[in-house]
Amino acid sequence: MIDAAELARPDIAPADxxxxxxxxxxxxxxxxxxxxxxxxxxxxAEPVGSLTQxxxxxxxxRTEGRSPLxxxxxxxxxxxxxxxxAWDPFEDDAYVSAVxxxxxxxxxxxxxxxxxxxxxEPMPAAFDPAYVKKLDGPNVKADRSKRGMLESIRQxxxxxxxxxxxxxxxxxxxxxTEVYVEPGPQHADIGAFExxxxxxxxxxxxxxxxxxAALLDGVPFANGAPNLTVDTPALRRLASDAGVPICGKxxxxxxxxxxxxxxxxxxxxxxxxxxxxxTNILGNRDGEVLDDPESFKTKEGSxxxxxxxxxxxxxxxxxxxxxxxxxxxxxxxxxxxxKEGWDNIDFFGWLGYPMQLKVDLLxxxxxxxxxxxxxxxxxxxxxxxSGMSGIQEWLSFYFKAPQVAPGLYAEHDLFIQQTKLKNTLxxxxxxxxxxxxxxxxxxxxxxxxx
Ligand SMILES: NC(=O)c1ccc[n+]([C@@H]2O[C@H](COP(=O)([O-])OP(=O)(O)OC[C@H]3O[C@@H](n4cnc5c(N)ncnc54)[C@H](O)[C@@H]3O)[C@@H](O)[C@H]2O)c1
Numbered sequence: 001m002i003d004a005a006e007l008a009r010p011d012i013a014p015a016d017x018x019x020x021x022x023x024x025x026x027x028x029x030x031x032x033x034x035x036x037x038x039x040x041x042x043x044x045a046e047p048v049g050s051l052t053q054x055x056x057x058x059x060x061x062r063t064e065g066r067s068p069l070x071x072x073x074x075x076x077x078x079x080x081x082x083x084x085x086a087w088d089p090f091e092d093d094a095y096v097s098a099v100x101x102x103x104x105x106x107x108x109x110x111x112x113x114x115x116x117x118x119x120x121e122p123m124p125a126a127f128d129p130a131y132v133k134k135l136d137g138p139n140v141k142a143d144r145s146k147r148g149m150l151e152s153i154r155q156x157x158x159x160x161x162x163x164x165x166x167x168x169x170x171x172x173x174x175x176x177t178e179v180y181v182e183p184g185p186q187h188a189d190i191g192a193f194e195x196x197x198x199x200x201x202x203x204x205x206x207x208x209x210x211x212x213a214a215l216l217d218g219v220p221f222a223n224g225a226p227n228l229t230v231d232t233p234a235l236r237r238l239a240s241d242a243g244v245p246i247c248g249k250x251x252x253x254x255x256x257x258x259x260x261x262x263x264x265x266x267x268x269x270x271x272x273x274x275x276x277x278x279t280n281i282l283g284n285r286d287g288e289v290l291d292d293p294e295s296f297k298t299k300e301g302s303x304x305x306x307x308x309x310x311x312x313x314x315x316x317x318x319x320x321x322x323x324x325x326x327x328x329x330x331x332x333x334x335x336x337x338x339k340e341g342w343d344n345i346d347f348f349g350w351l352g353y354p355m356q357l358k359v360d361l362l363x364x365x366x367x368x369x370x371x372x373x374x375x376x377x378x379x380x381x382x383x384x385x386s387g388m389s390g391i392q393e394w395l396s397f398y399f400k401a402p403q404v405a406p407g408l409y410a411e412h413d414l415f416i417q418q419t420k421l422k423n424t425l426x427x428x429x430x431x432x433x434x435x436x437x438x439x440x441x442x443x444x445x446x447x448x449x450x
Contacts, residue, residue, distance in 0.1 A: 009430050010386035012075055017167030019077040020160055021377045022219075024210050025175025026086035026122045028284050028337055029224065029251070031098035032366040033174070033373040034084045034120065038113045041079050045109075049371035051397075052076055052378050057422050059431050062441070074425050075385075076378045083164045087156070087210075088122035088175075089137030097122075101284065103337045103366045123156045126206045131178040133292045135285075146197045146204050153213035168384070170377045171214040171221045173248075176286065178205050178227040179294035180301070187232035211235055215244050220380035222395075223248030223403075224373060226298045231403050240390035245383040247376065247392040250400040253368035254361055255280060255341035256303055257414060262357070263310040264413040266347055272319035274354070275346040276307060281332040282339045284365065291331035303327045305401055306412040339365045372398045386428055394424035 023030040039045040040053075047053035052070050059066040059073075070076075084094075092100065095117035098110055110117065122139055126149035129136045141152045161169060186196035186203040193212070196204050207223070211230040214221040215238050223229045223246075230239065230246045239246045252260065255278055266273055282290070290296050304327055313320035343359040376398055383392050396402030397417035402410040411417055423433050 007427075010388060010428055012382070012428065013385040015075050015077045015081070015381070015385065018081050018083050018165055019377070019381055020083045020085060020164055020166035020169040022157070022160060022169060022171050023084065023086040023174045023373075024125075024171065024207070025173070026088040026090075026092070026094060026097050026120070027174065027176070028101035028103050028286065028366040029369045029373060030086055030172075030174040031094050031101055031117070032103045033370040034086075034094055035098055035104055035109060035113060035117060036370050037079055037082060037084075037374060038116050039109060042113070044112065047079075047371060047374070049368065050374050051371075051421075052375045053079075053371075057425060058434060059426065062438075070425065074382060074429060077168075077381055082377070083166060084120055085160045085164070086120060086122050086174075087125045087153075089125040089127040089135065089140050091122065091137070091139045093118050093122070094120035101337060101366065103364065123160075124152075125175075126150075126153055126209050128206055130202070131205050131207075132176045132289055133179065133294065134289045135176060146200050146209060149206065150197060150209045150213055153210055154217060157213060157217050157219060168381055169214075169217075169219045170380050170384075171210065171219050172373050172377055173207060173210065173221070173223045173225055173227070173229065174373060175207070175225065176289045177225045177295045177298050178207055179292070180297040181205055181228050183228060183232055187228075187234050190234050190238055193232075193234040205229070208232070208235070211246075212238075215239055215242055215246070218242065218244055218384075220245045220384050222246075222373075222376040222380055222398075224251045224369070224376075226250040226301060226401055233406075236390060236403075236406075243384075243387065243389040245380050245388055245392045246390065246403070247380065247395040248399060248401070248403045250299070251369045251372045252398060252400045252414075253365065253372065254339060254363045255343065256306060256400045257368075258341075258343070258359060258361060260306055260310065260412045260414045260417075262343075262345070262359070263307055264415070266345075267311055267316075270316075270319065272348045272352070273311065273323050273345065274348065275324040275326075275344075277324075277326045277344045278303070278341065279328040279330065280339055280341045281330050281335055282337075282365065283331065283333040283335040284337045286365070287329065287331040287333075287339075290329050296329060299329065300327055301401070303400060305410075309409050310412050337365050337367075339363055382428075394421050397421045 207229040311320040341361040345357040
């Protein structure tokens, strides 16, 4: 394995021209993302929740006082240079879809930008209700064969690029969670994958066709849902070979974000745990899709996975060897996009005395997800201009089930993920890594300078 320090920092091409952001799915997350960018561009809102827009990055020693905004430090595409497109099986344009999603206040945040939103009409989707059982819409590809859908997505990308004069594109999966699909021989390599497309094999899902089309056309791909999608040997290899960055899976927004902050706390203090029960009520279309057991199975996998790697029950059997971790999502229409997530944690301390922690998170799902979609679009584009290809583990900060190289365990702790992200940006720009060692501040000659 190469020593990271030996890896030359990349040459980063400038972010000149227009960046097309094509969203698969034009539902609650995508419309909240697109409308939010438009409002921010017009100075009508702040990009709250976006690390790339509001976050700073410390450079050098604490005494140097260098903490620029991330967007001033790395050459990101500007918000004015973004152009949006989307696919969806429903015909609603971005304005109608945003009104129906009910996330943003129509009078305050949709009417002033209605003209802009109405221009974003969804391209016909590569959609098959077999993979999203609760939905069916009319705006779908005419040729329903997998080969036909793939070719049509590629044509859409070419047309979009041409129509909007885009210099670069990124694709973000903001569509529904597909039913659970096991990785199989069809996903082992590109030959098998291609043959499976021609055979209309059920193991090839629509999301895989979008991701494959993106990779074939050099378009970075982020997966905001837990579907297998681009996390297969065939597509991982293609992404590396073709020089295209990829990342996923499943935006880490509400309950899991909190879980990956709290779990490291228990572990850091060597407090034991008997159980962690998480339940949610959610009333948007995503909640309806997840009401189907097969889509929920996909989601459950990404929500359940985080505790094991943080708590390491194999290393600490006396603390976490008998942990009951349960996750539930219940579709409850009155709440719309405003999810309520409860967590009950049964933990124990010194001499095994039991204690409890209860968390009740009343959040707005798409309000939390939209800035992640923005950051991912901008950072994937940066990665591509930096010649970084394949899995972008440094973007695991944004995901519940981060994609990592085969054989590596995923890092779930939110603050380790944040450190990884910022250190990657420092490395890209030729700045020193921040290790938090800090002994130098206590060396005699350093103290003497005071
Ligand atoms: N906080 C969050 O909101 C959050 C967090 C993590 C993950 N996610 C995931 O993000 C995705 C989007 O969430 P949402 O709330 O916007 O859901 P949504 O139901 O409002 O929007 C999803 C859209 O995708 C469309 N769609 C489904 N299959 C498609 C296909 N094959 N091609 C094109 N479009 C397709 C649907 O018609 C729908 O309009 C979901 O998979 C959800 O699980 C959301």
